[in-house]
Structure formats: C-alpha cells, structure tokens
Amino acid sequence: MTYDVVAVRKHFPALAEGAAHFDGPGGSQVPDVVAEAVAGTLTAGIANRGTVTAAERRATGVVEDARQAVADLLGGDPRGVVFGRSMTQLTYDFARTLGKNWGPGDEIVVSRLDHDANVRPWVQAASAAGATLVWVAPDPESTELSVKTLTSSLTSRTRLVAVTGASNLVGTRPDLPAIAAAVHDAGALFYVDGVHLTPHAPVDVAALGADFYVCSPYKFLGPHLGALIAAPSLLETLRPDKLLPSTDEVPERFELGTLPYELLAGTTAAVDFLAGLVPGTGDRRSRLVTSMTALEAYEESLRARLEAGLSGLVTMHSRAARRTPTLLFSVPGVPGQVVYAELGKRGVNAPAGTFYAIECSRALGLGDTGGVRAGLAPYNDISDVDRLVAAVADIAG
Incomplete structure (x- = not known):
C-alpha cells in the first residue's frame, strides 16, 4: 500500500506551528484523535x-x-x-x-x-x-x-x-x-x-x-x-x-x-x-502489521534521502546495517548544543546530547556529549528532510 503522508499530517495540529520535528525519539507529536x-x-x-x-x-x-x-x-x-x-x-x-x-x-x-x-x-x-x-x-x-x-x-x-x-x-x-x-x-x-x-x-x-x-x-x-x-x-x-x-x-x-x-x-x-496509517481490511492486528510495514518502508526512504543529503557535511555516528530511521551526527568544528540551537532558530527541532543512553555514548567514544539526533516519525515528509539538510549545510558553513 502507498503511504499517504499528506493525509497523515492533517491529523497533527502541532504541525501548524511550522516546525520540522525530528525529536520523535524523545516523544512524538500527537494526532487529533488521541487528544479527543x-x-x-x-x-x-x-x-x-x-x-x-x-x-x-x-x-x-x-x-x-x-x-x-x-x-x-x-x-x-x-x-x-x-x-x-x-x-x-x-x-x-x-x-x-x-x-x-x-x-x-x-x-x-x-x-x-x-x-x-x-x-x-x-x-x-x-x-x-x-x-x-x-x-x-x-x-x-x-x-x-x-x-x-x-x-x-x-x-x-x-x-x-x-x-x-x-x-x-x-x-x-x-x-x-x-x-x-x-x-x-x-x-x-x-x-x-x-x-x-x-x-x-x-x-x-x-x-x-x-x-x-x-x-x-x-x-x-x-x-x-x-x-x-x-x-x-x-x-x-x-x-x-x-x-x-x-x-x-x-x-x-x-x-x-x-x-x-x-x-x-x-x-x-x-x-x-497506527492501524489506519494505510487502508486495510481484517482485524486490528493484521491492519497494524500492514500499516507498520508500510511505515517502515516509508521512513527508510526518508532516512536514505537524509543520509545522502548530510553526506560530506557531518560525521555520522549511526552506522549499523540494520537500524531505525534515527541518525546521530556531529558537525565538524561546531559543538552539538550549538547545532541544536541553530537548527531551532531555523524551525528544525533536532536536539543534541546522549538522551539517557550514557553507556552507549561512552562506548562509541562520544563521552558524555553524544551528538545531534535526527529521528523520523510518521508525520515527517520530504520537505522536512530537505529543511534539515539545508539548515545543517548553512551551519556547517
């Protein structure tokens, strides 16, 4: 099934504020039906x-x-x-x-x-x-x-x-x-x-x-x-x-x-x-499997676009062959907290830190600093990805 992100985004009132949200790993935005x-x-x-x-x-x-x-x-x-x-x-x-x-x-x-x-x-x-x-x-x-x-x-x-x-x-x-x-x-x-x-x-x-x-x-x-x-x-x-x-x-x-x-x-x-992210029939469990499979493929396509756009601009710390659409990166010469703040000024929400994964950050040689994290969610689209890439390019100078 085709993943219709335009239809999905209509259910998220928070998106009307205009920010591109890459902070989903810390807590996603909420659709109207959940608030109701x-x-x-x-x-x-x-x-x-x-x-x-x-x-x-x-x-x-x-x-x-x-x-x-x-x-x-x-x-x-x-x-x-x-x-x-x-x-x-x-x-x-x-x-x-x-x-x-x-x-x-x-x-x-x-x-x-x-x-x-x-x-x-x-x-x-x-x-x-x-x-x-x-x-x-x-x-x-x-x-x-x-x-x-x-x-x-x-x-x-x-x-x-x-x-x-x-x-x-x-x-x-x-x-x-x-x-x-x-x-x-x-x-x-x-x-x-x-x-x-x-x-x-x-x-x-x-x-x-x-x-x-x-x-x-x-x-x-x-x-x-x-x-x-x-x-x-x-x-x-x-x-x-x-x-x-x-x-x-x-x-x-x-x-x-x-x-x-x-x-x-x-x-x-x-x-x-989540069960209704893509049209489907059957019980809720079967519709969930269909929808989450489609979402996984959709987010993977966005991740590939994001990684391609950031290539040459950042040091990528997410390198596993199989992973979620979550990227941890550093901009050479620019502290992560500065990148975070500068992205925020440009309407792009991608925080920096270790995100309570302190042992992981230390094991990967990132100490207690971590990096900038961009995590994709069901409401992200190509324009969000392109905004993040353009903002990082601007910050990287």
Whole structure:
C-alpha cells in the first residue's frame, strides 16, 4: 500500500506551528484523535473500575480496551499487559521483583547499547542481591551489538539478559531472535526495551523471543505512559510488593494505585491511528502489521534521502546495517548544543546530547556529549528532510 503522508499530517495540529520535528525519539507529536480520546474520557462520567454503575463500567471498558490495543500492537496476550507511569518505572518495579530471587553467584547481563532505563534498574537490583553484573558492548566502529559477543557472556548462572530492541541514540537494531534463543538455551529470562523499536516497525513479541517487552505510548503518537507485556503464566510466578487490599490478579497485581483512564483511552486511540496509517481490511492486528510495514518502508526512504543529503557535511555516528530511521551526527568544528540551537532558530527541532543512553555514548567514544539526533516519525515528509539538510549545510558553513 502507498503511504499517504499528506493525509497523515492533517491529523497533527502541532504541525501548524511550522516546525520540522525530528525529536520523535524523545516523544512524538500527537494526532487529533488521541487528544479527543483523552479529553472525552476526562469529561465523561468515570469512577474506579467496577460493574455496578455506568461510570464504573466505563472505566473498566477503558482499561480492557487499552490492554487489547497494546496486545494487538505487540502481538501478545492482553492478559499480560501491565501499565505504569513510564518504561523506567515499570523496569524498576520488575527489576526489584525479579531481584528478590537472585543471590551471590547469579549473573545479570546488561548492554552498553541501551538507554539507561534498561541498564541502571538491573545494575542496582543486581547489587542489592549480591549478584554479578556482566557488561556487553557494541562495536565502536560499526555500532553493532554482536550476537557472538553477547552469547559468549552467558553461563549456567545467567538469570536475566536486558537488551534494547533498537538504540534510541544511534538506531542500531540487534538480532533479538538470535539473542533470545541463546538466552533461553542458558535458562535465563530476556527483557527487551522496545521503546524505540515499537514506533518504527511491526512487532511480534513471540517471534522476537522476548519474555518481557516494554514500550512507551508517547513514542508512538500516544500519551505519556508505559506498557509492559509478558506471558500471563510468567507474570503469575512473580510476587511484587503491593498494598494488602489490592487485587492479586494478573496483570493488576503489578499496577500500583488507580490507572490513568484518560491516558489509557489515548493509548487505544493511538494504536487505532497506527492501524489506519494505510487502508486495510481484517482485524486490528493484521491492519497494524500492514500499516507498520508500510511505515517502515516509508521512513527508510526518508532516512536514505537524509543520509545522502548530510553526506560530506557531518560525521555520522549511526552506522549499523540494520537500524531505525534515527541518525546521530556531529558537525565538524561546531559543538552539538550549538547545532541544536541553530537548527531551532531555523524551525528544525533536532536536539543534541546522549538522551539517557550514557553507556552507549561512552562506548562509541562520544563521552558524555553524544551528538545531534535526527529521528523520523510518521508525520515527517520530504520537505522536512530537505529543511534539515539545508539548515545543517548553512551551519556547517
């Protein structure tokens, strides 16, 4: 199917301000239907979940709809969808819960390719349990995370491996199925940070081999929220800290306090919007696969145009063979924060820094400075790309 970016852009009121947004990896712009869903839920009669009153039933429906929407997006079971304040909060919660069963001699593997939200919770949980932390790092030249490098770090004492689905800094997409197979052969669990992968490609958690897969709706056109998916049978084995009166049912036992119903409604609307990016038939899951496949191809074409335009103007730090449409670069002789500011003056939003991927930046030789990041999103078009290239050329002098 042809990807109609003109039709897509009409749903984003923020674009009327005139900026070219390349800041999607930090949080995407929001379509009108998502804002309407949030507002509609806030202004409707709502209550704590239940079945007696209309307000209670509405709240229950909002939660159930959101679980099904996320399950459809990720190819999993809605009974295994857990919502939280953010990916960071969810990962800390699960690290503390899983860490209760670790002890001296156990090994936890973390990656220097990752955002710190999929590093520090495991580092700290391992330390609290007296477990051994094992680091794996991307190749500084290719920015690839080698399957061989990672699997060579596994032993019979490995309890969990945490790896990103795609680097939010340089876009690298590790071979998750191959890593998962090795992790499971070692008898360990596989925790995947899908925050940066989910907005750019169709996701099937079973095919990826993830035991836990976590993402953030505000990166795929939704509101600020976190979502985790796992097999309900796996969640049943975990005992998180919780309030005494709160339910022990899965997945609710992992959700602390009342859920933000308006944000859940916005999440469902975002998933529905993604399912309709290109015309299609069938159930929502099949339409999502069709739409996300088309989006992936569209964004890849824009990435190729952007890279070609920036060639010779910048030092490119995103070099993996397989990656998301996210480019980290430096303009020779111009500090990244200066480039960021100058781009902003020209109506181009492309920030600079390490974006919380501090271990990745250091492993690639970029220290605590990082670079300028340009990330594509469903609403970007050729004119945005050309504006960025022209602005960089002007700044580069």
